[in-house]
Amino acid sequence: MAIDRSEKGRATGPQAQGVDLAPMPIVATGPSTGTTTPSINSGKGVEEKVERVPERAVLPNQLGTELSRQVRYKYASSYRKIFGVIFTINCAVFISLMVNANGNPNSREVGNAASANLMVSILFRQEEFVNLCYEIFTCVPHSLPLYIRKRLAKVFHYGGCHSGAGTAAVVWYILYTVLATKEWIDEPLTDVLVNMVTSWVLVSMFLIILTSAHPNLRRRFHDYFEAFHRFAGWTALTTFWIHNIFSARVTARQWDTSLGYVLVSSPNFWFICISTSCTIASWSRLRHRTVYPEKLSDHATRLHFKYRGMAPFYGLKISDKPLTEWHAFATIPDTDPESGKINGFSVVVSNAGDWTKKQIMKPQERKLWVRGAPLHGLLYTSKLFRRIVVVATGSGIGPCLSLLFADVTPRRVFWSTRDPVATYGPGVVAEVTRADPNAVIWNTHERGYPDIVREVYQLVHESDAEAVFIISNPKVTEKVVYGMTSRGVPAYGAIFDS
Structure with missing residues (x-):
């Protein structure tokens, strides 16, 4: 079955501190990992092979000082670096707008910046776009130096783009709302009022999403986080369209031109079209699929799906309540025992909460919801x-x-x-x-x-x-x-x- 290379129980004493006292034995219950010497004659006419036990590696000392290790390997993660870079770029654009406008930036430019960041944030949650990023970053040959390849492998930190752009979008929308409020005070017309009100609704929804997404709150109240993220997001997207149309009406009156011309010539309009398309693309793939459970034990089950084959390295979202909670699982290709061809896929579910326990305790055939396209992972x-x-x-x-x-x-x-x-x-x-x-x-x-x-x-x-x-x-x-x-x-x- 398997081969154990380690001493019984947890390592203690000098070896736990990185000091190697002697080679450790191999406890084998399957094929050996030891290297073999040339056959020798035992004197009884039977040749025997002698295995060399691999030497225990000495665990090297950690690099740098305790402070430098904490900063470099824990706090300065790629996720946080990406977040910081995106936020810094947005700060630079904000300063540039303020300088060029003598402290009174144009609301349309602020709105475009907000919409652009929102689009980027949504793109990095769209399955096909994320898969494309993975394909681009992993297409390099092994001949490339390791220091380049090991950095490309951190593409799975793309969540930093999502949260960085999303946070920047909230800041931009707060600024836009302040400017929209100022415009209404100066010009209290109906379309200006609607533009201001929808701006405040958008900011409120974004602040709810941003607050609930804080790591501590997200881990502690995950179901509430999902509900806030989903329903506040849908409310914001609907409000965004209303806001965009009335904002364009204000601009059309100022430019003395048609509403349609303002819309198609505005980057803000195209940004929201892309953002909406990403959301629709994911939910348009919502399907109710038959699942065939294979109960492994009281702690784990394997759910088999037969509706399509699945290549390796993909994950899928599964739920029995599609509007309230989703659970992501890595898929395992299932093969036909006779032909060896892929004829479906499965996921392994272990007892980690109420939902997973419920799946384990239901051994009968049933249906579950799946959503979105299969997604590459780490x-x-x-x-x-x-x-x-x-x-x-x-x-x-x-x-x-x-x-x-x-x-x-x-x-x-x-x-x-x-x-x-x-x-x-x-x-x-x-x-x-x-x-x-x-x-x-x-x-x-x-x-x-x-x-x-x-x-x-x-x-x-x-x-x-x-x-x-x-x-x-x-x-x-x-x-x-x-x-x-x-x-x-x-x-x-x-x-x-x-």
Whole structure:
């Protein structure tokens, strides 16, 4: 089944501090990972092969000082850098407008800037656009230097573009609303009044969305966050069209021209058309699909869908209440046992809350809602590297199964979970060992929790991997990513506040 390369239980003592006392034995329950010497004669006419146990790698010291590591590898994430760059660009544009207008910027230019940022924010939540970004960033050859490829792999931090542009749009709309209010005070006409009122409604909706999206509030009240984000967003989009038409009427009167001419000549109009199209494109794919559950245990189930084939490296949103909550899962291609062709896909669902528990306790065939186009995720960027180490804890193995099925990049696997066969079934374990016959499957029920940074580094050392990919909970993900990157090993984990 699997091969364990680690001592029983958590590493302690000198080895936990990075001091290697002696090579560790391999506990093998499947194909061996040891290298073999030439056959020798035992003196009984039978040749025996002697395996060399891989030496335990010495965990290197972390780079830099404690302060520099905290700043570089924790707080100055790519997500925050992207957010900062977008916000800085918007500040520069704002200062330029203020200087050129002698402190009294044109409301139309402010409105265009607000709409442009809103469009960018929505684009980075549109499936086809995000997939295009992934394709562009991962199309480079392995001959490119690693320091370039490891930065391209951070394309999954695109959430920084969404939140950065969205926050900037709110600031621009606040400024626009102030200017619209000033215009109404100077010229109290009906269309100017409607323009001002709709501006205040827009700002209110945006502030609700922005506040609920704060990472702490989002994690604590996730269902409320989704409701605020969705319904406030739809209200804002509808109000935006009303606002745009009445704003154009004001401009048409000032220019003494037609409303249609103002609309088609305004960047603001085309920005809102793109934003609306992105929203419609996603919800127009809302479908009620039959699902065939395969209960793995009381902790996990595997939901099979047969309505279409699914290539590796995609994820999909699933729900039984499409207006209130959605759950994203990585898809695993299902193949026909006889032909080997893809004839559907599945997702692994583990008990992580009320919704997931309900799916596990319903073993009968039923229907669930799916929405939007399949979306690339973090593991798609593994194509950028020659060799990788894949790390998963618990049900994190689900998304990894898609990568293992693709069989694109040579990899080693480290999977830490409680009773893997009893919890996820022999089929899932077999898929892991098929992709990596020497996979390290750490049974936490028998061995306790591993010193995961040390064990992952051991696999990096053995396989000469260029990068580490981890699918786990936020705490373990941060621990492994920090532990690897602070030692010079590129490591990537999911972003939980994007």
